[in-house]
Amino acid sequence: MPDPRCILHVDMDAFFASVEQRDFPELKGKPVIIGGKPDQRGVVSAASYEARKFGVHSAMPLREAGRRCPEGIFRPGRMQAYRQASRHIFEIFDRFSPYVQGLSVDEAFLDVTGSLHLWGDDEVKMGEALRAEIFEKCQLTASVGIAGNKFLAKLASDMDKPNGLTVVPREAEEIRTFLAPLDVGRIWGVGKKTKQRLAQQGIRLVGDLQNAGKPQLVKWFGQSSGEHLYALANGLDARPVHDREPEKSISNEHTYTVNQDAREVHHQTLLRLSEKVGRRLRASGYWASCVQIKIRSDQFQTYTRQKQLAVSTRSDQEIFDTVLDLFEKFDPPWPVRLLGVGVSQLSDVPVGGDAQLDLFSPPPQPKERKLDAVVDGLRNKYGVTSVKRGRWDLET
Numbered sequence: 274m275p276d277p278r279c280i281l282h283v284d285m286d287a288f289f290a291s292v293e294q295r296d297f298p299e300l301k302g303k304p305v306i307i308g309g310k311p312d313q314r315g316v317v318s319a320a321s322y323e324a325r326k327f328g329v330h331s332a333m334p335l336r337e338a339g340r341r342c343p344e345g346i347f348r349p350g351r352m353q354a355y356r357q358a359s360r361h362i363f364e365i366f367d368r369f370s371p372y373v374q375g376l377s378v379d380e381a382f383l384d385v386t387g388s389l390h391l392w393g394d395d396e397v398k399m400g401e402a403l404r405a406e407i408f409e410k411c412q413l414t415a416s417v418g419i420a421g422n423k424f425l426a427k428l429a430s431d432m433d434k435p436n437g438l439t440v441v442p443r444e445a446e447e448i449r450t451f452l453a454p455l456d457v458g459r460i461w462g463v464g465k466k467t468k469q470r471l472a473q474q475g476i477r478l479v480g481d482l483q484n485a486g487k488p489q490l491v492k493w494f495g496q497s498s499g500e501h502l503y504a505l506a507n508g509l510d511a512r513p514v515h516d517r518e519p520e521k522s523i524s525n526e527h528t529y530t531v532n533q534d535a536r537e538v539h540h541q542t543l544l545r546l547s548e549k550v551g552r553r554l555r556a557s558g559y560w561a562s563c564v565q566i567k568i569r570s571d572q573f574q575t576y577t578r579q580k581q582l583a584v585s586t587r588s589d590q591e592i593f594d595t596v597l598d599l600f601e602k603f604d605p606p607w608p609v610r611l612l613g614v615g616v617s618q619l620s621d622v623p624v625g626g627d628a629q630l631d632l633f634s635p636p637p638q639p640k641e642r643k644l645d646a647v648v649d650g651l652r653n654k655y656g657v658t659s660v661k662r663g664r665w666d667l668e669t
């Protein structure tokens with residue numbers, strides 16, 4: 274049965290670089306590269322389409338960009354201006370649907386199922402109206418993908434870039450045909466490693482995945498990844514568009530009945546809190562990119578410390594390691610009244626820097642993740658206290 278939803282994925286074209294070209298007309302038609310100077314460390318955060326012709330793309334080291342595009346115009350970037358443009362775009366999104374899920378400053382999913390009738394149930398008309406309004410109000414172009422789910426909509430917005438609109442058919446067989454000729458790397462979450470593993474099995478196109486069938490994919494990739502891969506290869510994706518109020522953070526805290534100054538007690542408390550947070554995080558389906566602790570003194574002063582992770586996580590161990598590190602660096606000299614552990618910057622795909630990670634490749638600590646899943650399963654079945662992980666890394 275076709276997905277009854279209508280999902281738009283809107284992606285601004287070379288956003289930062291386009292804002293530069295808009296605000297400084299002398300840059301129009303020129304290879305503009307945002308991120309810094311070519312002799313600086315760091316990476317390209319955006320490249321205009323003129324620069325992309327030289328093989329420059331975002332996340333590429335600036336030095337490499339300088340080599341590939343010597344006549345490029347390198348700019349440090351004006352975050353203030355980009356944020357303002359982003360606000361204007363999202364105001365427009367809000368007028369088209371109450372269900373808007375921002376993925377970054379220049380990209381969002383809109384579930385327009387309930388507002389499509391305002392455009393006479395004509396999704397192309399609606400998509401073009403959205404693009405026209407963005408251009409009119411911001412002098413920037415956007416590419417739009419329209420489909421019955423998020424995966425297909427995102428794929429579609431990329432098909433006719435820049436300044437394009439692509440509609441994915443809705444019937445199962447048409448969707449399969451639409452996907453079949455695409456490279457497997459186009460599947461959301463299939464990165465380099467999964468691509469290599471698939472290539473070893475002779476699978477290069479999405480159509481090859483479709484033909485391999487579910488049992489074979491489960492055999493190769495395990496139950497959950499195999500099924501996920503098969504579903505995506507057939508264009509199935511039930512994830513909802515999380516609207517404006519997704520969980521912003523997940524946290525747990527503990528107040529001691531008697532103020533504590535024993536370090537080992539704090540470590541045990543932090544471990545327990547990390548596991549609680551990790552469990553809720555996994556149940557929510559999110560990955561977290563930021564971990565924080567909260568420490569309240571016996572004098573009721575509250576301190577928070579946080580750490581940005583290079584790669585998002587949902588592992589108890591990684592949360593705990595980060596928490597422990599933050600706690601040890603803070604090292605409260607006074608008795609502690611309350612401890613809290615939290616995670617924030619939640620996303621429904623694993624992220625590392627600004628790049629999507631490989632969903633199906635072995636995670637950094639495969640054993641650890643497996644253990645988390647096992648422990649979660651037992652706890653859901655028998656209650657929270659049934660399984661307690663031993664501490665192996667600290668002397669007691």
Ligand SMILES: [Mg+2]
Nearest residue numbers: 284285287379
């Ligand atoms: Mg973009």
